[in-house]
Amino acid sequence: MKHLLRRRFTTMTAVDAIDLSIEPGEALAYVGPNGAGKSTTIKLLTGIVEPTGGEVRVGGIVPHRDRQANARQIGVLFGQRTQLWWDLPVRESLALLRDMYDISPTDYQRQLDRFDEVLDLGALLPVVTRKLSLGQRMRADLACALLHQPKIVYLDEPTIGLDIAVKDRVRDFLRQLRAEGTTIMLTTHDLADIEGTCERIVIIDDGKIIYDGGLAEVKDRYARERRVHLQLGTPITAADLAARFPAAAVTPGEAHGEFTISFDKSLLTAGAVLTGVAQLAEVVEVRIDEPAIEDVVRRVYAGELNITPGPADAAGAHPPSASPTSAHPAGTHAASARAAYAAGAADARAAGVPGAEDVTGAAGDVDPAEEASR
Amino acid sequence: MKVYLAIARVTARSVLAYRGAYALGIAGSCFQLLATTALWTALLAGGASIGGFDLPEMKAYLLVGFATGLIGTLVGDWVLANRIRDGQVALDLVKPIDTQKVFFAQNCGGLGLEIVFIAVVSGVFVLLAGPMPGPADGWLFAASLAFVLPIRFGITFLTTMLVFWTENHHGVVWARDGVAAVLSGAIVPLAMMPGWLQSAAAVLPFAGLTSTPALIYLGKAPNPGLLIAIQAGWAVALWYLARFAFRGASRQITIHGG
Amino acid sequence: MTAALLRDLRLYRRCLGAVIRGIMEYVADFWILIGAGIVTQSLGLVFLGVVFAKVPTLAGWTFPEMVLIYSLFGIVAGVLPIFADGIWNLGRLIHEGRFDYLLTRPYSPLLQVLSRSMGFNGVGDTLASLAMFGWAVAHVDVAWTPGTVLVGLVLLASAIALRLALLVIGNSAAFWVRSPFVFAITVLRVGELGRYPIGIYGLGIRLLLTTALPFAFTAFYPAAWLLGRGGQAWLGLGTPLVAALAWLAALKIFNLGLRRYESSGH
Numbered sequence: 001m002k003h004l005l006r007r008r009f010t011t012m013t014a015v016d017a018i019d020l021s022i023e024p025g026e027a028l029a030y031v032g033p034n035g036a037g038k039s040t041t042i043k044l045l046t047g048i049v050e051p052t053g054g055e056v057r058v059g060g061i062v063p064h065r066d067r068q069a070n071a072r073q074i075g076v077l078f079g080q081r082t083q084l085w086w087d088l089p090v091r092e093s094l095a096l097l098r099d100m101y102d103i104s105p106t107d108y109q110r111q112l113d114r115f116d117e118v119l120d121l122g123a124l125l126p127v128v129t130r131k132l133s134l135g136q137r138m139r140a141d142l143a144c145a146l147l148h149q150p151k152i153v154y155l156d157e158p159t160i161g162l163d164i165a166v167k168d169r170v171r172d173f174l175r176q177l178r179a180e181g182t183t184i185m186l187t188t189h190d191l192a193d194i195e196g197t198c199e200r201i202v203i204i205d206d207g208k209i210i211y212d213g214g215l216a217e218v219k220d221r222y223a224r225e226r227r228v229h230l231q232l233g234t235p236i237t238a239a240d241l242a243a244r245f246p247a248a249a250v251t252p253g254e255a256h257g258e259f260t261i262s263f264d265k266s267l268l269t270a271g272a273v274l275t276g277v278a279q280l281a282e283v284v285e286v287r288i289d290e291p292a293i294e295d296v297v298r299r300v301y302a303g304e305l306n307i308t309p310g311p312a313d314a315a316g317a318h319p320p321s322a323s324p325t326s327a328h329p330a331g332t333h334a335a336s337a338r339a340a341y342a343a344g345a346a347d348a349r350a351a352g353v354p355g356a357e358d359v360t361g362a363a364g365d366v367d368p369a370e371e372a373s374r
Numbered sequence: 375m376k377v378y379l380a381i382a383r384v385t386a387r388s389v390l391a392y393r394g395a396y397a398l399g400i401a402g403s404c405f406q407l408l409a410t411t412a413l414w415t416a417l418l419a420g421g422a423s424i425g426g427f428d429l430p431e432m433k434a435y436l437l438v439g440f441a442t443g444l445i446g447t448l449v450g451d452w453v454l455a456n457r458i459r460d461g462q463v464a465l466d467l468v469k470p471i472d473t474q475k476v477f478f479a480q481n482c483g484g485l486g487l488e489i490v491f492i493a494v495v496s497g498v499f500v501l502l503a504g505p506m507p508g509p510a511d512g513w514l515f516a517a518s519l520a521f522v523l524p525i526r527f528g529i530t531f532l533t534t535m536l537v538f539w540t541e542n543h544h545g546v547v548w549a550r551d552g553v554a555a556v557l558s559g560a561i562v563p564l565a566m567m568p569g570w571l572q573s574a575a576a577v578l579p580f581a582g583l584t585s586t587p588a589l590i591y592l593g594k595a596p597n598p599g600l601l602i603a604i605q606a607g608w609a610v611a612l613w614y615l616a617r618f619a620f621r622g623a624s625r626q627i628t629i630h631g632g
Numbered sequence: 633m634t635a636a637l638l639r640d641l642r643l644y645r646r647c648l649g650a651v652i653r654g655i656m657e658y659v660a661d662f663w664i665l666i667g668a669g670i671v672t673q674s675l676g677l678v679f680l681g682v683v684f685a686k687v688p689t690l691a692g693w694t695f696p697e698m699v700l701i702y703s704l705f706g707i708v709a710g711v712l713p714i715f716a717d718g719i720w721n722l723g724r725l726i727h728e729g730r731f732d733y734l735l736t737r738p739y740s741p742l743l744q745v746l747s748r749s750m751g752f753n754g755v756g757d758t759l760a761s762l763a764m765f766g767w768a769v770a771h772v773d774v775a776w777t778p779g780t781v782l783v784g785l786v787l788l789a790s791a792i793a794l795r796l797a798l799l800v801i802g803n804s805a806a807f808w809v810r811s812p813f814v815f816a817i818t819v820l821r822v823g824e825l826g827r828y829p830i831g832i833y834g835l836g837i838r839l840l841l842t843t844a845l846p847f848a849f850t851a852f853y854p855a856a857w858l859l860g861r862g863g864q865a866w867l868g869l870g871t872p873l874v875a876a877l878a879w880l881a882a883l884k885i886f887n888l889g890l891r892r893y894e895s896s897g898h
Contacts, residue, residue, distance in 0.1 A: 046732075046736050048736065071738040076732075076733070078729070081728070081733070085654070087651070088650055096646060096650055100737050101737075128654070128657075399817065401818060402820075402821035405825060409825045412834075413690070413828060413832060424686045545664035547668075561675055566683075
């Protein structure tokens with residue numbers, strides 16, 4: 001019995017002094033390592049959890065206090081969990097959401113037509129949720145999140161585990177939404193999700209915002225390295241290539257004729273490399289790697305990069321978040337949070353965030369004798 | 375053999391880890407024991423007897439019924455049911471182990487904690503519910519008790535096969551447990567039932583779950599050797615019936631592609 | 633206020649309707665569950681039938697009276713799975729993190745949970761119990777007037793509401809512990825004592841069933857009022873009040889749980 005009630009988790013700060021405001025129509029990429037506090041921020045903004053300190057406002061509403069009013073203006077997708085009714089066909093789940101959000105029949109039909117067009121939803125409508133593949137499920141879940149045409153959309157890992165074709169489809173759709181003026185907050189591990197959708201990026205680590213500024217700037221400043229992988233048809237040595245490109249590093253690949261040329265894109269371009277190589281040898285195959293945003297984040301995390309808001313941010317088109325109240329008149333933000341959240345949450349544990357002292361007591365740890373006894 | 379012993383050991387350990395939850399579940403079952411005891415106490419007050427049972431005997435009958443009702447139930451059949459339902463069982467089939475033996479080993483693994491619970495509840499029951507007779511013949515009773523686990527396992531494993539055809543395990547469990555409760559004598563001693571039901575119960579395996587051990591405990595069985603032989607016969611028969619059924623059922627899933 | 637209430641009801645009906653359409657895809661399950669319900673409810677009848685073949689009364693109660701109490705309990709317990717079985721999903725929703733979504737929709741989370749599934753076993757329970765109840769009513773001595781019928785129906789509705797409140801309380805344990813089922817099931821097992829006249833129990837159990845877990849009000853007290861016996865027959869009229877108090881407690885506990893809620897995982 002003691003076992004049943006034992007306190008297990010300790011309090012950790014999942015989000016600490018996040019200070020963030022998002023303008024209407026803005027598309028924001030919210031990235032950071034696992035357990036950095038991304039999901040917790042979204043839960044704060046959706047009203048799922050209440051901040052232990054600070055203030056959260058979305059379109060003038062305090063989410064956790066007025067959850068249902070907030071619900072009407074937001075759409076949420078947690079990529080790793082479905083909101084579809086498990087045993088029902090997709091059509092029924094959507095119809096239930098239509099009723100809950102009081103969507104008129106004409107609006108509903110228009111949305112379905114639209115989802116059919118961009119997500120090929122029509123084919124999924126008669127399928128029961130548990131028989132959907134991951135990609136199909138994600139498409140249906142996107143439809144659920146956007147059915148009521150929310151002003152603000154939170155997407156937590158909307159492309160996780162999807163194959164390329166579905167990912168592209170989802171990204172196209174995000175760009176469309178963006179073009180229509182929907183406010184988007186997107187967390188992801190995949191830089192390609194952000195490309196063309198978000199122009200602002202916020203990097204969070206250890207519950208704190210460590211960078212807030214333009215996506216182009218962060219890439220310019222911290223993700224300048226490019227790698228060109230080559231398969232050459234003419235015998236040539238790494239030294240020959242290195243002599244041709246003094247500003248680049250050349251490493252031979254495993255197979256004969258394979259080379260990787262790494263360079264800073266401000267010093268050299270991929271085009272110049274290819275032209276140069278073509279003069280020396282026959283190029284059979286080419287692949288160009290851009291660093292993923294998580295590489296940047298990881299390097300920040302490992303202390304290899306020290307991000308400070310530099311001139312690029314100050315001059316950039318996107319105001320640094322600074323203080324929402326001073327930078328913008330109160331109430332004009334789509335969403336703003338100056339909040340902290342401390343809890344025995346799994347996020348915090350996954351992050352391995354140190355500094356767990358205060359025991360609040362949380363979930364016990366019993367497992368099911370459940371069905372056995374029911 | 376070694377692998378099944380290991381499975382039993384692992385199960386015993388994991389069951390132990392959730393002892394708190396199980397204990398709470400058992401506490402719930404104790405209320406059932408309490409209700410039936412109260413009913414019989416009201417019925418048999420003042421030295422009355424029904425169907426040849428007086429109050430102390432009836433209390434002993436209920437306690438044995440509680441104990442046998444606990445044996446082989448801690449490790450639920452839903453483990454197997456879920457494995458069948460989500461198709462995992464197809465993976466088991468390609469392993470060099472026998473699914474039936476694995477689940478029997480798991481049931482054996484739960485036995486230790488079951489015995490602890492039975493001992494605790496029995497102790498408290500004897501203290502609170504007052505005088506009742508001890509076992510008429512300890513050895514015969516123990517022998518009869520030993521067959522409860524294999525018989526219950528056979529019935530459970532056999533009925534769980536139905537999950538190959540229906541998604542709904544709960545319904546199967548409820549129906550099976552209901553039928554077993556009546557025909558095993560757990561609801562009322564079989565001797566009080568109408569004649570036709572008694573004869574049906576005599577040839578079915580369920581009596582071996584409750585009635586046989588309880589009657590042997592009370593020394594009310596005219597031919598305990600025969601009753602134990604019937605138990606043994608059912609234990610073996612159910613094992614092979616279940617084996618046969620499982621082979622047929624799993625062939626079904628492999629045909630359907632799992 | 634009324635408009636909001638009507639909307640809640642309409643949405644509830646829609647959710648339940650969708651769930652029923654989903655279940656009807658599995659006809660075999662439907663019949664298995666109904667059969668299981670009938671078997672389960674008949675168990676006690678087997679006991680009572682066998683016993684009353686040997687004795688005329690049990691603690692002063694006749695066979696039809698016992699069947700009346702027993703079957704009333706069965707009706708109350710059987711109706712709930714039909715329209716509020718979703719409460720048993722609460723634990724799973726919370727621990728799989730899907731409860732998050734319920735909080736992002738403009739509809740009461742509790743109503744969303746309750747309407748999330750349907751137990752057809754309740755149909756079997758209710759049918760079997762209604763049959764027993766009908767037989768019992770024909771064999772007990774009750775002077776039926778329109779007033780008795782009306783009050784009887786109010787008591788029945790209150791008893792159903794009361795049991796649901798107790799289930800909500802039991803399952804709300806999910807907000808605090810990882811295995812909510814055992815708590816709710818233990819509550820139910822205690823409740824099973826309410827199938828019989830509570831006079832057969834000791835004082836402690838009688839108090840438990842009347843106050844902390846007032847399952848005696850889900851069948852015994854209302855039946856005792858109808859039969860005009862059992863010592864405190866008037867207590868049966870208190871069922872609506874007890875139900876209201878239980879709902880206050882249930883809502884309080886559910887909301888405390890909501891506040892306590894931290895979603896797991898990412």
